[in-house]
Amino acid sequence: MKDPIIRLKNVSFKRDDKVILDDVSMDIERGSIAAIMGPSGVGKTTILRLISGQLHPSKGSIEVNGNEVSTLSHRQLYECRKDIGVLLQNGALFTDLTVFENIATPLREHTDLSEEAIRERVLAKLDSVGLLGTEELMPDSLSGGMARRVALARAVILNPKIVLFDEPMTGLDPIAMSTVRGLIRKTNDELGLTSVIVTHNVNQMKKLVDHCYILAAAKLIAEGSPQSLTRNEDPAVDQFMNGRVDGPISFRYQKATDSKTANPS
Amino acid sequence: MNIHWTQKSKLLAPIAETGHCGIFLFRMLGSIRFERGLLVSTLQQTYLIGARSLVIIMICGFFVGMVLSLQSINALQQFGASDQVSLLVGKSLFRELGPVLTALLFAGRAGTSVAAEIGLMKATSQIEAMQLMAIDPVQRIALPRFLAGLLSLPLLTAMFNAFAILGAVVFSIGVMGLDPGIFWSKLQTGIYFGKDFIGGVWKSVVFGGLVSLIAVYFGYYAKPTGEGVGTATTRTVVMSSVLVLIFDFIMTSFLI
Numbered sequence: 001m002k003d004p005i006i007r008l009k010n011v012s013f014k015r016d017d018k019v020i021l022d023d024v025s026m027d028i029e030r031g032s033i034a035a036i037m038g039p040s041g042v043g044k045t046t047i048l049r050l051i052s053g054q055l056h057p058s059k060g061s062i063e064v065n066g067n068e069v070s071t072l073s074h075r076q077l078y079e080c081r082k083d084i085g086v087l088l089q090n091g092a093l094f095t096d097l098t099v100f101e102n103i104a105t106p107l108r109e110h111t112d113l114s115e116e117a118i119r120e121r122v123l124a125k126l127d128s129v130g131l132l133g134t135e136e137l138m139p140d141s142l143s144g145g146m147a148r149r150v151a152l153a154r155a156v157i158l159n160p161k162i163v164l165f166d167e168p169m170t171g172l173d174p175i176a177m178s179t180v181r182g183l184i185r186k187t188n189d190e191l192g193l194t195s196v197i198v199t200h201n202v203n204q205m206k207k208l209v210d211h212c213y214i215l216a217a218a219k220l221i222a223e224g225s226p227q228s229l230t231r232n233e234d235p236a237v238d239q240f241m242n243g244r245v246d247g248p249i250s251f252r253y254q255k256a257t258d259s260k261t262a263n264p265s
Numbered sequence: 266m267n268i269h270w271t272q273k274s275k276l277l278a279p280i281a282e283t284g285h286c287g288i289f290l291f292r293m294l295g296s297i298r299f300e301r302g303l304l305v306s307t308l309q310q311t312y313l314i315g316a317r318s319l320v321i322i323m324i325c326g327f328f329v330g331m332v333l334s335l336q337s338i339n340a341l342q343q344f345g346a347s348d349q350v351s352l353l354v355g356k357s358l359f360r361e362l363g364p365v366l367t368a369l370l371f372a373g374r375a376g377t378s379v380a381a382e383i384g385l386m387k388a389t390s391q392i393e394a395m396q397l398m399a400i401d402p403v404q405r406i407a408l409p410r411f412l413a414g415l416l417s418l419p420l421l422t423a424m425f426n427a428f429a430i431l432g433a434v435v436f437s438i439g440v441m442g443l444d445p446g447i448f449w450s451k452l453q454t455g456i457y458f459g460k461d462f463i464g465g466v467w468k469s470v471v472f473g474g475l476v477s478l479i480a481v482y483f484g485y486y487a488k489p490t491g492e493g494v495g496t497a498t499t500r501t502v503v504m505s506s507v508l509v510l511i512f513d514f515i516m517t518s519f520l521i
Contacts (some may be wrong), residue, residue: 052397054393054396054397078399079399080399081396081397081398081399084397086394086397086398088390088393088397089388089390090390092390092391092393092394093391093394094391094394095386095391096387105398105400106398106399106400108302109398109399109400110399122399122406154398240377
């Protein structure tokens, strides 16, 4: 790995007695698009929350853009987050603000730009996600795909170094899915970002990402390019990549005491 | 007597929650920055939770004044002292009923709305999104609503009292035919600015802070589910009402 911007070293995370992540390590290269994949409830979103400093690991360290996030003070963490854009699963647009005000919020909070400069930048971002003309609409009048694109524009308005996407394509129709996928690639390459995508949509990721991490039963079971993972012969990887019912990954709920024995590797 | 640990934790939970709420209050007050944004959002919230509560406060105030004068005239007539009605109505309104009833109405009308709004923002991840954008939601969401409540309740209490006096005028003078001169002169000479009026203002400031703190606290720490939002609004009304009455007794014992 040449230049990792995000480094997880031997990270473990427990919620009460349940092991969510067990000794997970990953290096995400600057400028790449990485996917964290795995079955539902395996701890993918937990990794995003650890990277953004919302959660602290039980063991191990998480370095983001040179900062050890779990040791940062509240103020330092907020400073660090200015370099991280996050697109949450439902977009999480502010329902009492227009599309324009939603995207302008980070600019108003963190910059001293004039009203004219804010307008220029917001409209440019809206144009880049293909939604110029929607600036006066309220979030409840947008479709799911449009809301996701507005949230993407808001996430990158401060030109962050890293953008975290939590299930960006869930619940979208195939056209909206392709649009969002294209926008993630375009935004990543044009702005020189590093994108981390949490998803379980194998087919979409094959077309989009540079590097994949697959989690199962609290462990990182495989990593590599989508093509190499498609050819991977590990039974758990093969089961996940091809969506097979039978295999080492159980779809049954694992109780806290069972979590350590559920490791397929 | 042996107390099981679960019973102990049940006993300690309200104390822990009071402490947590106190920390939340200090966090809010510590985030005050004297800037235009805070002034604008506080004024917006004052309009939303204060001005929009005006109609219900005025209607309730008017009928409380009517019923107070009805009961007072009925009782005072037995002693031939019905001309003292304005004094009795004024004293009870400015000292007790004005601040207390306005606070209870405010908790039901505005407190629930604030708790539900913040709870829903949490359930739809808007609070989380704000934190991830390095924006402090306590400063941006909770603080303006708290300050707006603090500002609104004394003003609403003044409106409540004014309309209650109007209700008393309508009933005592208009319906019962009491002499207007006697009514107003008794009110003017019998109500003291410091003891009666300012005492009521102090109460309304404290109740405003109490109700709005409870509303923003329960909203902010609501479980991010539909049930959680419902519980937050119910707890806001129940806790606000109980605490307003408890604080009313404590303050009255010092102010009397």
